[in-house]
Amino acid sequence: MAHNPWQQRGRGQAGDGVAARPPQRALDRHQLRHLLDGVVAVSANLNTRTVLHRIVEAATDLIAARYGALGVLDENGRVIDLITVGIDDPHLCAAMGMPQGHGLLHTMVDDRESLRVADVAAHPRSAGFPPGHPVMRTLLGVPLIVRGAVYGDLYVADKTDGTPFDDDDEGLLTALASAAGVSLENARLYQQLKHAAEHFQRRMLPVLPDLAPLEAAARYEPASELPRLGGDWYDAMVLPDGATYVVVGDVTGHNVEAAPLMGQIRNMLRAIALDRGGPPGLVVSRLDRALTMFTDPPTATLVLGRIERGPEEGGPYTFGWSNAGHLPPLLVGADGSTRYLAPARHGIPVGIEASVPRFSHEQPLPPGSTLLLFTDGLVERRDQDIDTGLADLAEQAAGLATASLEVLCDALISRSRQMFDDDVALLALRTPSHGPAR
Numbered sequence: 431m432a433h434n435p436w437q438q439r440g441r442g443q444a445g446d447g448v449a450a451r452p453p454q455r456a457l458d459r460h461q462l463r464h465l466l467d468g469v470v471a472v473s474a475n476l477n478t479r480t481v482l483h484r485i486v487e488a489a490t491d492l493i494a495a496r497y498g499a500l501g502v503l504d505e506n507g508r509v510i511d512l513i514t515v516g517i518d519d520p521h522l523c524a525a526m527g528m529p530q531g532h533g534l535l536h537t538m539v540d541d542r543e544s545l546r547v548a549d550v551a552a553h554p555r556s557a558g559f560p561p562g563h564p565v566m567r568t569l570l571g572v573p574l575i576v577r578g579a580v581y582g583d584l585y586v587a588d589k590t591d592g593t594p595f596d597d598d599d600e601g602l603l604t605a606l607a608s609a610a611g612v613s614l615e616n617a618r619l620y621q622q623l624k625h626a627a628e629h630f631q632r633r634m635l636p637v638l639p640d641l642a643p644l645e646a647a648a649r650y651e652p653a654s655e656l657p658r659l660g661g662d663w664y665d666a667m668v669l670p671d672g673a674t675y676v677v678v679g680d681v682t683g684h685n686v687e688a689a690p691l692m693g694q695i696r697n698m699l700r701a702i703a704l705d706r707g708g709p710p711g712l713v714v715s716r717l718d719r720a721l722t723m724f725t726d727p728p729t730a731t732l733v734l735g736r737i738e739r740g741p742e743e744g745g746p747y748t749f750g751w752s753n754a755g756h757l758p759p760l761l762v763g764a765d766g767s768t769r770y771l772a773p774a775r776h777g778i779p780v781g782i783e784a785s786v787p788r789f790s791h792e793q794p795l796p797p798g799s800t801l802l803l804f805t806d807g808l809v810e811r812r813d814q815d816i817d818t819g820l821a822d823l824a825e826q827a828a829g830l831a832t833a834s835l836e837v838l839c840d841a842l843i844s845r846s847r848q849m850f851d852d853d854v855a856l857l858a859l860r861t862p863s864h865g866p867a868r
Contacts, residue, residue, distance in 0.1 A: 432845035461484030465507075478614065485574075486515045492606055493588035493599050497566060500574070502582040504565070509582075511580075516587075517564065542580065544604060545571040545701050548594050570595040572607045576614045580620065584610070592616065613651065624777045635855075638666055641674050644737060644747075645860040647835035649843050651807075652853055661692040661730065662805045662855035665700065672738065675703050677757065678803035678857050679732030691728040695780075710734045710752035711790035714777070718784040731756040737795065737859065747795040747861045752788055755779035757806055760824060766831045768824040798863035801840070802827060807854035808842065835860055 449593075482500055490498035499518035501509040547569040566587040575580045584607050589595065619688060638646050648664050661681025669675050681692045695717070702716045714734055721727040735751030750772070751759065758772035775789040795801065799831075809819030823842065829836045835858045842856060 438654050438691055464586050483824045489586050489603060489606055490515045492602050493586045494590045495588060496590055497587040499585045500582055542573050544594050544600055546600060546865045568594050570599055570603060570832045572604050574607050574611060576611045582613060599660050599747055635663055636665055643862045644674055645835050647839045647858045649839045649856045651843055662853040663692050663696050664855045664857040665696055671707060674737040677732055678855055679730050679733045681728055681730040695730055707784050709790040710736055711788035714752045714754055715788045718780050721781045722784050727781040731779045733759055749793045749795050749801060750790055752790050753777055760802040762800040762827045763796055765832055766828040768828050797861055799859060800860045803857045805855045808856060
């Protein structure tokens with residue numbers, strides 16, 4: 431069985447390959463600048479995996495070493511992940527496996543001491559290297575401490591100039607490891623905050639009721655990069671008159687107030703639609719007036735609609751809607767045809783001016799057709815025009831015109847490798863493909 435090259439089998443002494451450690455000297459200005467550059471590189475991201483890679487990259491660059499590695503430990507001290515720099519062959523890295531977490535390096539972790547080996551091959555407890563592995567002569571390692579516990583082992587091997595590791599190198603690596611521990615703690619807190627924000631947002635969104643004979647599915651995805659509490663939402667319910675009420679909207683802003691405001695607007699719309707009913711434009715006008723109760727009224731874009739069937743048995747479905755500054759719904763026919771519902775009379779966002787006129791529009795919904803309502807996070811990208819995003823969405827939806835709504839929604843959400851610059855709310859509805867059985 432091949433041993434991992436980063437692992438030693440016992441605790442070395444100064445006479446058996448571990449260099450003596452004279453008092454460390456103060457860092458000169460060049461070394462300090464190099465250290466600060468490494469700290470900045472490590473601290474530039476809040477994704478844990480990215481931070482780990484940058485720690486190893488910064489360590490090898492800072493010490494001018496050929497090889498670097500970071501072994502991540504579980505709560506029992508076992509190595510559960512290994513990040514390496516300088517060994518580019520993934521098959522070789524896979525063949526090495528994880529260090530076993532015992533011997534010299536494990537003792538270093540237990541004692542929370544740095545480790546410096548002047549000649550790995552000459553060390554009496556050296557495990558050697560697996561076949562084909564680059565031979566490493568010198569080794570310098572420090573424990574990585576996070577929240578008072580050993581998170582992992584940070585190692586570098588073989589300086590590019592062939593000189594042994596010295597006190598300055600050890601001081602630099604120790605300082606980098608200290609800063610790296612702070613970055614890892616920040617990344618942990620960031621992930622906790624992001625998870626809590628996403629959980630809070632999802633809990634505020636409704637579980638879709640049974641809208642039969644209409645089919646319905648919905649998705650919500652938070653922004654990929656920031657743990658922002660967004661104001662995107664969807665809603666649907668059956669009204670007392672039998673029509674199906676649907677809405678997708680986006681409260682302006684991404685701060686701690688956006689999500690609660692979203693909840694207030696959503697509940698206001700529900701109450702107005704249930705109590706008073708009426709055409710979609712009238713419902714949106716009533717919402718405008720209701721928002722005047724706020725000293726500083728929140729603003730939001732939305733599409734609110736009613737899906738209803740003609741009075742005759744098996745009659746056609748019609749979608750009536752009002753658009754308040756939002757992206758247009760996408761209608762996908764059973765034959766794969768697509769059309770954005772974007773009439774010329776387009777309203778402004780709610781919460782800006784209560785006296786602004788609101789308009790209602792109508793569109794027949796053919797049998798088996800799919801209606802998609804969504805927020806801009808689904809189609810907006812920093813590096814492309816929104817028209818390109820809309821065209822791409824229509825093209826993909828057309829190819830899934832007869833797929834189940836669950837499959838359709840999952841495909842549309844994952845169409846950009848699940849990277850979103852903004853929150854995404856998506857609501858999909860489908861009319862029956864045929865009338866009721868005679």
